[in-house]
Amino acid sequence: xxxxxxxxxxxxxxxxxxxxxxxxxxxxxxxxxxxxxxxxxxxxxxxxxxxxxxxxxxxxxxxxxxxxxxxxxxxxxxxxxxxxxxxxxxxxxxxxxxxxxxxxxxxxxxxxxxxxxxxxxxxxxxxxxxxxxxxxxxxxxxxxxxxxxxxxxxxxxxxxxxxxxxxxxxxxxxxxxxxxxxxxxxxxxxxxxxxxxxxxxxxxxxxxxxxxxxxxxxxxxxxxxxxxxxxxxxxxxxxxxxxxxxxxxxxxxxxxxxxxxxxxxxxxxxxxxxxxxxxxxxxxxxxxxxxxxxxxxxxxxxxxxxxxxxxx
Amino acid sequence: xxxxxxxxxxxxxxxxxxxxxxxxxxxxxxxxxxxxxxxxxxxxxxxxxxxxxxxxxxxxxxxxxxxxxxxxxxxxxxxxxxxxxxxxxxxxxxxxxxxxxxxxxxxxxxxxxxxxxxxxxxxxxxxxxxxxxxxxxxxxxxxxxxxxxxxxxxxxxxxxxxxxxxxxxxxxxxxxxxxxxxxxxxxxxxxxxxxxxxxxxxxxxxxxxxxxxxxxxxxxxxxxxxxxxxxxxxxxxxxxxxxxxxxxxxxxxxxxxxxxxxxxxxxxxxxxxxxxxxxxxxxxxxxxxxxxxxxxxxxxxxxxxxxxxxxxxxxxxxxxxxxxxxxxxxxxxxxxxxxxxxxxxxxxxxxxxxxxxxxxxxxxxxxxxxxxxxxxxxxxxxxxxxxxxxxxxxxxxxxxxxxxxxxxxxxxxxxxxxxxxxxxxxxx
Numbered sequence: 001x002x003x004x005x006x007x008x009x010x011x012x013x014x015x016x017x018x019x020x021x022x023x024x025x026x027x028x029x030x031x032x033x034x035x036x037x038x039x040x041x042x043x044x045x046x047x048x049x050x051x052x053x054x055x056x057x058x059x060x061x062x063x064x065x066x067x068x069x070x071x072x073x074x075x076x077x078x079x080x081x082x083x084x085x086x087x088x089x090x091x092x093x094x095x096x097x098x099x100x101x102x103x104x105x106x107x108x109x110x111x112x113x114x115x116x117x118x119x120x121x122x123x124x125x126x127x128x129x130x131x132x133x134x135x136x137x138x139x140x141x142x143x144x145x146x147x148x149x150x151x152x153x154x155x156x157x158x159x160x161x162x163x164x165x166x167x168x169x170x171x172x173x174x175x176x177x178x179x180x181x182x183x184x185x186x187x188x189x190x191x192x193x194x195x196x197x198x199x200x201x202x203x204x205x206x207x208x209x210x211x212x213x214x215x216x217x218x219x220x221x222x223x224x225x226x227x228x229x230x231x232x233x234x235x236x237x238x239x240x241x242x243x244x245x246x247x248x249x250x251x252x253x254x255x256x257x258x259x260x261x262x263x264x265x266x267x268x269x270x271x272x273x274x275x276x277x278x279x280x281x282x283x284x285x286x287x288x289x290x291x292x293x294x295x296x297x298x299x300x301x302x303x304x305x306x307x308x309x310x311x312x
Numbered sequence: 313x314x315x316x317x318x319x320x321x322x323x324x325x326x327x328x329x330x331x332x333x334x335x336x337x338x339x340x341x342x343x344x345x346x347x348x349x350x351x352x353x354x355x356x357x358x359x360x361x362x363x364x365x366x367x368x369x370x371x372x373x374x375x376x377x378x379x380x381x382x383x384x385x386x387x388x389x390x391x392x393x394x395x396x397x398x399x400x401x402x403x404x405x406x407x408x409x410x411x412x413x414x415x416x417x418x419x420x421x422x423x424x425x426x427x428x429x430x431x432x433x434x435x436x437x438x439x440x441x442x443x444x445x446x447x448x449x450x451x452x453x454x455x456x457x458x459x460x461x462x463x464x465x466x467x468x469x470x471x472x473x474x475x476x477x478x479x480x481x482x483x484x485x486x487x488x489x490x491x492x493x494x495x496x497x498x499x500x501x502x503x504x505x506x507x508x509x510x511x512x513x514x515x516x517x518x519x520x521x522x523x524x525x526x527x528x529x530x531x532x533x534x535x536x537x538x539x540x541x542x543x544x545x546x547x548x549x550x551x552x553x554x555x556x557x558x559x560x561x562x563x564x565x566x567x568x569x570x571x572x573x574x575x576x577x578x579x580x581x582x583x584x585x586x587x588x589x590x591x592x593x594x595x596x597x598x599x600x601x602x603x604x605x606x607x608x609x610x611x612x613x614x615x616x617x618x619x620x621x622x623x624x625x626x627x628x629x630x631x632x633x634x635x636x637x638x639x640x641x642x643x644x645x646x647x648x649x650x651x652x653x654x655x656x657x658x659x660x661x662x663x664x665x666x667x668x669x670x671x672x673x674x675x676x677x678x679x680x681x682x683x684x685x686x687x688x689x690x691x692x693x694x695x696x697x698x699x700x701x702x703x704x705x706x707x708x709x710x711x712x713x714x715x716x717x718x719x720x721x722x723x724x725x726x727x728x729x730x731x732x733x734x735x736x737x738x739x740x
Contacts, residue, residue, distance in 0.1 A: 238505070
């Protein structure tokens with residue numbers, strides 16, 4: 001079933017960001033991903049679509065879920081997958097990103113999945129290698145597969161995205177997930193509310209076509225989806241907040257605050273979660289409200305679709 | 313040296329308010345003997361040859377107030393010889409060099425070395441600055457008086473700002489006593505920390521740490537407040553935003569100071585950074601189009617006195633990195649004038665005003681007798697073909713480093729000949 005050739009082609013050689021995609025690109029990726037959902041639940045999960053292809057996962061930043069998700073996705077499609085964690089090897093020896101790229105390029109991979117702590121790193125890499133590059137997160141800029149899996153999760157539960165009111169809440173300034181989601185959800189016709197304390201709100205965010213709030217009650221009003229983000233303490237070089245305790249008080253998602261959203265609102269989180277800081281642990285585990293596990297599950301399907309499409 | 317005669321030129325000498333068709337005579341000693349409309353064939357002995365410039369322009373040699381030369385320590389980026397060649401091709405005959413070399417220009421003995429190297433290797437006039445603080449550390453003052461006696465024209469910590477207000481007040485007091493020029497790079501380091509681009513929609517979209525325009529404004533306001541009290545010679549190296557101009561406008565009447573701007577901030581805006589173009593990672597950062605337009609107005613309203621190239625040669629390796637890791641700055645001494653002429657060709661600034669900000673204005677601030685066509689002065693001047701179209705190509709750069717911020721830009725106007733002390737050192 002997944003072998004059916006589609007007439008639609010993707011407009012880009014690389015997947016660097018949602019910003020570069022057209023709406024038909026997005027629909028194509030999502031429709032391909034849907035086909036893999038049931039496969040991932042079946043007993044025999046192995047396909048041979050990417051047999052003979054080489055996938056390199058190049059992770060300059062520690063990652064558990066994204067890296068394992070990409071690894072599993074590649075393996076299920078039959079690709080030879082090599083994962084490299086570079087946060088403590090070549091870079092420490094003074095090798096630049098471009099040197100690393102040239103070295104890998106000489107090994108003729110078919111696709112490189114890259115995560116890097118600097119915004120724009122995947123763009124730079126894509127200019128220097130011959131194969132396709134999939135961005136698995138670059139600095140604060142974009143994390144396109146996360147946004148795509150979030151969209152797939154929403155569609156899976158709410159059937160559509162158009163017309164929904166979706167709140168993205170938390171550490172927006174440091175978040176590539178927020179940026180990719182803003183672009184994608186806007187493209188698919190949602191109304192996007194951004195909620196964050198002023199210190200964690202990027203400048204001129206309104207110009208991206210969203211409503212911004214520093215107050216949870218106003219921002220969550222009548223929302224269909226509440227997407228919570230992790231406080232990225234590792235990216236905070238100076239004091240942004242007084243304490244986690246105060247943050248939880250005003251911006252942590254609690255049952256009380258969830259009342260402001262619609263009754264059937266769903267809770268999302270890209271993980272890893274800081275329980276008791278941005279989200280109440282009961283809500284995180286509430287199977288009626290939280291779709292956090294589903295996000296992880298559909299993440300593999302979305303990444304399979306991306307690998308398949310961009311490997312071709 | 314033989315006498316040289318140039319006739320039928322458009323002569324622009326803002327210091328002497330000359331803007332007329334005329335000639336120029338260089339005497340045997342390389343000094344200017346005569347200039348202006350009175351110089352014609354009648355002044356020239358019949359057997360002497362003269363050059364008919366056919367209405368090309370003669371302008372004083374440019375004085376570039378902000379140039380980095382890699383000697384000592386960074387010779388691989390730029391040395392005196394390569395800097396001279398690049399400068400001459402752009403009509404620049406005098407440069408003010410920054411002290412952030414390795415070692416830092418912060419003591420008398422290194423100035424002796426620098427002057428020797430400059431004299432032996434540079435074909436243009438080198439006016440070195442020394443640092444305000446020892447090793448650019450922002451803690452202890454350098455010996456302003458002794459350094460000035462050795463020929464230092466101004467004091468600056470280069471790309472660093474004096475953050476400590478008490479130290480800044482003491483620097484100003486000393487500079488007042490010794491009649492020294494203080495040049496400040498205006499940026500609050502804490503506010504600008506880790507910043508790479510203007511804080512705004514571009515920094516939000518690209519996911520890069522922004523530098524607020526307030527970081528610049530705050531230091532300007534602080535320094536002008538101190539200056540009101542201590543009144544030394546003070547120059548703001550470069551400004552980048554409308555907010556800074558607003559402060560300058562407010563204070564211009566009650567405090568004495570001068571101000572510069574980089575040609576980059578006059579010609580580019582934050583949108584030009586596009587897809588992480590590291591060659592446009594600059595300090596101060598490129599800001600919005602409204603900021604750029606206000607800076608042009610600032611020149612027209614005499615709020616900005618000087619245009620500089622902010623020449624910062626960086627080898628390719630320092631730019632072929634992610635935006636966060638790439639070094640800051642652009643090589644620009646050879647394109648300073650042609651790029652500034654864009655403002656003339658598009659009707660934003662009058663030609664004489666542009667030349668003024670590149671020649672006699674910086675010379676006046678520095679108190680050096682350059683940047684003019686005064687009779688008896690060294691004949692430092694250049695000939696300009698003002699309409700000549702050409703395209704900037706980094707591979708054609710003469711500077712040792714090719715990190716231009718305006719690769720592929722179509723420009724109009726090119727220097728065809730440059731003279732220093734009457735000697736033709738560049739010819740197209």
